[in-house]
Amino acid sequence: MPTENLLIIDAIGPFFRHYKPKRINWSKIPFSHLENESGLKPKVIASAIEDFRTFCEACSSYGYNAVTLDDVAHLITDDSYDDSLRAKITQYRELFGLLIKIANEFGLKVLFTMDVMFFNEGLLRRLSRSPDKVALWLNEKLAELFQDVPAIAGIVMRFGEKDGLDVQGDFKSKLLLRNAKTTRRFLQSVLPIFEQHNRLLIFRTWSVGAYSIGDLIWNPKTFNRVFDGIDSPALVISMKYGESDFFRYLPLNSNFLQSDHKKIIEFQARREYEGFGAYPSFVGWDVEEYLTQLQSAKNVIGASVWCQTGGWGKLRQLTFIRNSSLWVEINTFAIAQLWNGKSCTQAIENFLALKQLDVSHESMVEFLRRSDVVIKKLLCVPELAKKQLFFRRLRLPPQLYVFWDRIIIDHTMKRILSFLVEDREQALADGREGLENLRQMIEIAEHNGIPSKGLNFQLATFEILAKAREYFFLPYSESVAVELFALKETYKRRFKRNYSIVLNFEPAPLKKRHVHRLLALLLRPQSKYRLIDEVVTLRALAWIYPLVKHLGKKATPKFANKQAMGIDVLFK
Template structure:
């Protein structure tokens, strides 16, 4: 009866948890609605009154030694100007960057911009009105001296900006912190409770002080969706933390800060950019979530700023639906230096799309009041080309987008082609042939970039999982080539009915680049001015051709490999292997020509190469899996035949340990030493601990492990078909497989613990057995969790992911698991705490 009850409970638990795990990992693939109608030009549309631009490349050093080695999102603007000690600002450096600023401000003002954004806030605030006036920063302290120097530094920038008709908007991430401010906030009655009015009253006091001491500041822009180490400046006390993650915290923040802005006749500009999962995760793209969070908050002094697309500045996504409605004043964010399209170092003219989008927003939403154009900002600027607008590098193509964006905002009713031709005339002169030719080149450029850098058949699908939409540009995110099993399995599945088109498009992009080269060559001799740009234009097109050729071969390999995983077949296997060799040749040429280049840097193919190498070892892993499965079956048969007395000596735990390491090696394609160690060592500890602390010399040890062996056998049976990638392909694409695997794992692990109890409790007694099992499992859980705490969750998971290629490379190597999958932090902390509690309980 006890066994029957256990079986019923195990089956119930297994099926329930299996279905929950499957639901959590389930993926939705559907066609995107990209049918936004092209809005016809209309002379009746008035200029947008608020036309803001970022600070461009002002104060960003062209440091060749540091470029190309940094995925940080901090611009490190004014790095060589701001000093760690007194006088805090380098005078000569300040003069140099102010000269840059004047040139830039003159240029932006001439284009019709009337506002400019500076990244600063806490650096200018002393919190004098809190308590006794020195509760945050002591009188005479280093922070106050630094703030005074920085206020003086920025004041002449603000004065010059106002003189050129540019309103001054400061920007900050929230929650913005310094060590002293964090101590003060932690000492509040509710501590750092971002849903508390008392918490935000501190920032309101600081904002009020800012508006009074620096009256030329016209407003503050706030971002809550990105913060933390990736965005903080090393050695700089002014940091941020990602804490505003609930509806209540957003409302408290905006109500408090907007009241302060109203009192001073200033603006709060709130960016809807929200990243990750949770109750505010959809604010940026879902009109219903937007309305639920922001609908009850309104002020003439509150402006909502939103990226123009449903997502990041990605291609192949609809325009942002939240911009079509709402009663708030709205500004649309536009990116001129397109970070997801080779950082715009290739021809990539986005003017027609921006014109279409803005006209559509304006026609449907009368509250669209302006734009914010990013000329430099976005992504890891030092990992891309050393292009600092408009001072260093090949910023020509970005300039075309800046000009078009400015003209569209000031004249939304005019046809975009008018501004395209005007930019060509202003930049190159020449007659109609030059104008017609380069206008055609620009018009072709964006579609070609999209075709070359993405897999359009995937990009046109809406693919969502774990509460987030998978970026359509994820195949080549910034300069990172994707090769993870999770992404490439879904890319293949989404493109499965159009594989030949996907491969053809990759090579078609190369042909289109060659056409653009022909256009440039046909008009080059007639260009009258701006001839200094011609070598860079030619080099840019050469770079684009080479890059797209490399990607075309990688696409053909990847899609062919996953088609073989899905369908098998000797011919398919030969094709993907041949494509892999062509990719290797193309990549080698790419690295030879562009590795180390600052203007046209080589792409990061590290993960792609790892994927190709692991795919090449598939044959070995298949035969290794089959051999291991045979050994496992023979061992299990031996145990079953011998009964509970089987494996009572030392040979069984040693055999199981060796077998586990061998299986892990095969499962990771013989290329994941860290993963093998961090997984195999805990398994070894468990086997030995179970043998010596629970069973001792008593029988039943090997027999209790039969369910575990059965689970390993299931995995080996799958990898014996077409290798470990076949296993992962089914995990990511088959709900039936996920449910069956997860349910089987739960049932078999419960069966293992049941057998341990059945065979060991008679000698030890239930109390002692429970204590020893709690100590063993709890110690392992705490130890495993501590590894991630000591070495860092993101760093450790990133290293493991580099080896097993399970999650997207842009998450593992750049943004961090804790940013997008913050529940992993909770799981890790819970493992340590719960493990320590269980281990401690086991001692009593």
Template sequence: MPPRLLLIDAIGPFFRGYEKSRINWSKIPFHHLPVHGSERAPFWARVRQDLSHFCREVSDLGYTAVTLDDLSHLASHPSHEPEITGKIAVFRQEFARIFDLIREAGLGVYLTSDILPLTPRLAAEFGGRRPALDDYYADLVRGVLDDFPQLGGLILRVGESDGNDVRDAIRTQLHLTTARHTNRMLRKLVPIASERGKDLILRTWTVGAYRLGDLIWHRRTLAQALEGIDSPHFIVSMKYGESDFFRYLPLNRAFFRIPHPKIIEFQARREYEGAGEYPAPIGTDCERFARELRQAENLVGVSTWCQTGGWHRFRRLAFLPDAGDDTWIRINARLIAGIFREEKTTDEVMRDLYGPERAPAVIELLRNAETVIRELLYVRDFASQKLFFRRVRIPPLLHLYWDCLFINHPVRKIMRHMVQDPERSLREGEAALALFPRMIQLSREAALPVRDLEHWRDFCQIVCLARRYYFLPFDEEIVEALKNAKTVYKRNWPKSERQRYRIKLSFQPFHLKRRTIGWVAGILLRKKRGYRLLDHVFTLNLLGLAYRASKPRRKQDMPKFLRKSAMGIDSLFK
């Protein structure tokens, strides 16, 4: 039976006029939203206008509800600082109008929340007392559900909090650190939602922090967190794989292990694959997962992230008027809805979307684009490996992260150690690059954005050169070719176009030998989900202590993206 609930995030309108060079797309930038003065009325009027358009667009695609951020900026508390109280009062007024607008458009509304939000005054008042903090958060949930009856429910994120770059006075922090504590919190929150006929959706996504950090894949942690929770209003939401939104990941087996109502999460605006700047079709994966999930119990929904996710300069806004081309995001969002709700194939969805004349060219283009992503952006030999470090599954994309391509000696040595058949990797990359002339021709035939394919081609030429640098014997000619290619790329795709990748070149020697890398990898990485004795003694405990002890000396030596983006690398060692 097709799922009844198709969620899609609607945060795009709130990024209008947000001009940071690199944007945190994980949540609405509330500090940017005007709450007084002459800017307030036109800004919020534009948001409502955009959302009206958004609702029409996604409703036509088959979506039934939207998600918006977030509880912390709509929940009042008597101990809030006066300035924060004033801002929250404005947000409550404006979002009440937005919720009404969405409901009038025939869509449900779900509000996101991290567990849990604090201000400086609240942090001082509660002083880290967990029972008091639990009660405080339960009061916030109760108040928001009572004050906003338009809501269909809340979506809780327990394994990630605000990024290190967030400067908002209201900041979220990781509060739940164990499965048992998570279970106690759910036993408080589920009755609050159920009594009001609202859904409480728990996301299992984590970044590996604390003992709860393996919730997304560890069966015992998940079972302990959900023990005794039984309500038709409680739903578990999981990303399709055991890591973030990457390729080469099998379907998370937790979909078949727990009886609770479940949602599967996808990303239409692929944060690790250009964020909508070029085609990154996911129809093949969606079809495969949909077939497998026919054997799963109680799949009630699908959640699509069409704007949320990543720290990067790419700026395409989905389903908004006069906001630039969202073709590739739109295709993925339509594929997700068509495959899961209408039980169609990728080809059938594209025929419906583009008609009999354009569809053949679109279908061929998407197939070729998927080949380029799987065989050139990813290195198949590495991406196919199942590797775990501490409580996280290692991402299958090593050298390309958000809007950064890393070409340096450490990546070269790690690649040469991890990839067993470099010659095949070189052949696959070259063959994928050779598909671009045909793809550009197909984009013209189908009247799709040709310039996007031209940009992607130029970037992939650098990716292909990088693969030669990784796997061929060291040659100064390759180094010079990479430097020249970067210069040409920056000239052809200036920053003003805001679709350009950052090419991080460094050819400084990395003095660890491959034998040492192999020895370190054997200690730190494992190929099975279960923990080894070595992990219980060293990787999960002593290594974390050693990392925290050395942090003050090492902090400024780390690359900025490891310190500033998301929660930073520190979260891996908590």
């Protein structure tokens, strides 16, 4: 069983070069875009192959030794599939076979992703969303796949998130595993196939909080109920660095310290909540601290770095390929260097040498230090971000009014923040400090030869965020509202690919005191469930949610039910 030091990077970027939607779902290869009525589009596929070679050459030079590709659903077939789908899967097998060969030329192993579980109409009829039937079916199909394609190093399974509402194509995934007992039984059923064929099963603990298994990412009790006593050389547990998504201010995920299982830690170089690579968002010092804390954890055998995957957004740099972001590249490089024992300052110096940038090490360190302040004090509200607040089975995101490439500035958000942020003067001061650091970054770049791409876009975006703080944390002012509308209009004219800014100063449907009482009821300041959670937020709220949704539909942003999996999944 391969147990070498794994440094994994996602390789979906080559499949997006010709993808044209205004807002892109970056969670998976857009398979339907690659296809036409007769199968795969020759020109699109040829371009993807060329870009994949470029990608492999770059990430191999950065120190990565494995890539992930989407997905298993497009590699295996079933008796229920019609002839056209079978033919298409044959073409995908040929394509992925060639990509595996290219990756191997650069010393990169290839792992394929899959959701538990992907379905189409035929599979739904055959398997009826039964975990036991799915496990038996996968055993048969994966055994065939591993025998037919021996170069596949393993499978990365995502169990707690399904395809977004906008995903189109022959397959769509659904949440299958709903509790710890079923998840444990599923793993025990499929692991022998991986053992027999000497492949890795990398099982991701990330979940959006649906069903009782939804707290697997942070809850040691759920973690132990799933994994305790499963002793398989094929199993690797993959966890995000914190107890939530890829946000700042999160403590190290304590589940790394829970077991002796082989584990890998997930980082995100292309920050989906911090501009998608459009502007500097350096993570080196955070990663350095997480890796220092990980030294006491057993059997952490690797890291998985997302350089393209994640989020819904209009900004569309393709890492290492087209319009590649220097800021994503430096994160990607720094994480690999840190994993291999270098310090953060050494990683920065080595990156400048690799890219042959005529920039002094000292000026680049200062530039990135200031970028860290900008993100942590202006994109985030520190007081809010540092709070450990949970709703049902999820930790509340440290960013509320900035999510993916949307900025929500309305009366409901103002009332929510008035409950969550007590020191409003400090929040305003943090915003001013962040904006001043950004202006200093621009000066440093101008005087020291640091590439400035994205800085003007960041400044225009963050000026809106700074002005939004005046609306959120001061009494309502008509002049602030007018300034925000003016900033928005200028911003839209200047930048084609911009943040979507929701401005609405109409009174919220719920009074301030009602919002505060509701939040006090729903949010808890620790991960441990309260009695009220067991009775109300976890159980009763799931039953009455349809009514709550109807009554509160004006308070919910429209995109919340159109992007990702929809807000409804949070109440499963």
